Amino acid sequence: MQNTKTFTGYDTVIDLSDDDAEITHVGRGTPCGEYLRRYWQPIYLEDQLDDLPKLIKVLGEELVLFRDKSGDTGLLHKHCAHRGASLEYGIIADHGLVCCYHGWNFAVDGSLIKAGSEPENSPIHKKVVQGAYPTHEFGGIIFAYLGPTESIPAFPVFDTLEDKNLERIPFVVTTHCNWLQVFENTQDPIHVLHLHARSSGVQFGVASGVDQIIDYENTPLGMINVQTRQVEDHVWVRTTETILPNMNQGGAIWEEAESEKFFQRSAFTRWMVPVDNFETMTIGWRIFSKELDPRDQGDRKKIGVEAIDFVGQTKDERGYEESQRYPGDYEAQVSQRPIAIHKMENPAMSDRGVMKVRRLLRNQIRALKGKQEPSQYIQNGRGTISTYQQDTVVRAVLDEENKQSYSKALVKHILNSKDETEEKRRADLELHCRELLSKLN
Numbered sequence: 540m541q542n543t544k545t546f547t548g549y550d551t552v553i554d555l556s557d558d559d560a561e562i563t564h565v566g567r568g569t570p571c572g573e574y575l576r577r578y579w580q581p582i583y584l585e586d587q588l589d590d591l592p593k594l595i596k597v598l599g600e601e602l603v604l605f606r607d608k609s610g611d612t613g614l615l616h617k618h619c620a621h622r623g624a625s626l627e628y629g630i631i632a633d634h635g636l637v638c639c640y641h642g643w644n645f646a647v648d649g650s651l652i653k654a655g656s657e658p659e660n661s662p663i664h665k666k667v668v669q670g671a672y673p674t675h676e677f678g679g680i681i682f683a684y685l686g687p688t689e690s691i692p693a694f695p696v697f698d699t700l701e702d703k704n705l706e707r708i709p710f711v712v713t714t715h716c717n718w719l720q721v722f723e724n725t726q727d728p729i730h731v732l733h734l735h736a737r738s739s740g741v742q743f744g745v746a747s748g749v750d751q752i753i754d755y756e757n758t759p760l761g762m763i764n765v766q767t768r769q770v771e772d773h774v775w776v777r778t779t780e781t782i783l784p785n786m787n788q789g790g791a792i793w794e795e796a797e798s799e800k801f802f803q804r805s806a807f808t809r810w811m812v813p814v815d816n817f818e819t820m821t822i823g824w825r826i827f828s829k830e831l832d833p834r835d836q837g838d839r840k841k842i843g844v845e846a847i848d849f850v851g852q853t854k855d856e857r858g859y860e861e862s863q864r865y866p867g868d869y870e871a872q873v874s875q876r877p878i879a880i881h882k883m884e885n886p887a888m889s890d891r892g893v894m895k896v897r898r899l900l901r902n903q904i905r906a907l908k909g910k911q912e913p914s915q916y917i918q919n920g921r922g923t924i925s926t927y928q929q930d931t932v933v934r935a936v937l938d939e940e941n942k943q944s945y946s947k948a949l950v951k952h953i954l955n956s957k958d959e960t961e962e963k964r965r966a967d968l969e970l971h972c973r974e975l976l977s978k979l980n
């Protein structure tokens with residue numbers, strides 16, 4: 540039926556009062572903030588840390604990060620427990636940090652080593668503790684755990700970070716909007732066709748502009764979307780992964796799907812960490828190998844602090860006019876408002892993935908509100924966490940129906956192979972795909 544209502548500018552109600560705080564707000568004591576605090580979060584690149592303390596903000600908390608002279612990393616509340624001076628002006632000590640105002644020396648765990656000019660035997664040493672959070676360094680990134688100490692999980696290492704032969708370059712870029720907009724974008728695969736191919740010209744690989752069948756599956760860690768495309772005489776099945784609470788993994792950025800490959804893994808593994816309700820750090824690794832980037836389109840020199848080697852991810856990389864002519868993820872996400880108002884949206888069929896991410900999040904957040912601690916990652920036999928992002932390309936021409944059943948069977952196989960080694964998952968998948976194809980042809 541034709542919509543007869545037109546020129547509704549005056550009648551359209553703009554109501555910004557409900558910003559779905561349950562899944563967008565991240566401060567201490569908020570439902571979503573408490574949920575995110577149950578997991579290790581990346582907060583800073585090791586290379587960014589020098590001989591000065593750094594004032595940073597994570598999940599709405601102002602904190603001071605530093606490395607003491609013994610090499611230990613500390614993450615303390617900003618304001619000194621004595622009388623509140625900021626520890627960003629502190630002096631780095633052999634052990635811990637010394638507040639500039641009266642010389643109180645706090646260890647990396649927040650304990651008071653020496654209270655300035657107070658007598659050595661003063662009870663103040665036992666009484667006062669500076670707020671501190673544990674940190675862990677991995678692959679050039681500093682992680683922190685901002686939750687209750689009794690719930691601290693083991694530090695998770697994902698299977699895509701196991702292969703020592705891959706080159707992983709840490710990066711961090713800031714998006715000036717709520718974290719959920721950045722996070723849920725991964726489960727919005729239809730935007731790749733529009734934003735990254737039709738609206739702005741092909742930004743990420745010729746094959747991204749090809750029509751696709753899209754499906755969504757739960758995984759033990761969250762969800763994947765399954766994109767199945769016929770690219771000339773090859774069928775390409777890409778799974779792009781969301782790992783709860785705030786992580787994702789995606790395949791080769793300039794995938795052309797022009798040769799066979801099986802279970803090709805991530806080109807990036809990254810977290811969307813809220814700085815506060817209105818700003819987000821995307822922090823993780825760009826991953827390089829000959830297989831992931833056969834034409835050498837990636838640029839290692841462009842990866843680091845506020846820099847990444849694919850277009851449209853940061854505020855200052857281009858002028859306003861260029862960003863209007865060729866908008867990227869940054870422009871699309873930030874312009875959804877500082878916090879997108881879910882009540883004012885008109886979700887359609889192609890938003891199923893985004894709605895699913897929100898639902899998964901909300902369920903976990905509500906469970907925690909009901910005192911049920913969120914499920915932590917289960918390790919495989921090798922002590923890592925099996926994940927489900929991959930690209931598989933086979934030489935075949937399939938009709939719509941066969942494409943769909945092939946991709947469904949392939950994804951089922953990937954989900955079932957989680958306990959195997961990477962090599963075995965890959966080899967088994969190849970066998971399985973060939974078997975499937977022989978049945979379909």
Ligand code: FES
Binds near residue numbers: 639642643655
């Ligand atoms: S305010 Fe920090 S030592 Fe006094």
Ligand SMILES: [Fe+2]
Binds near residue numbers: 724730731734735868
């Ligand atoms: Fe995008």
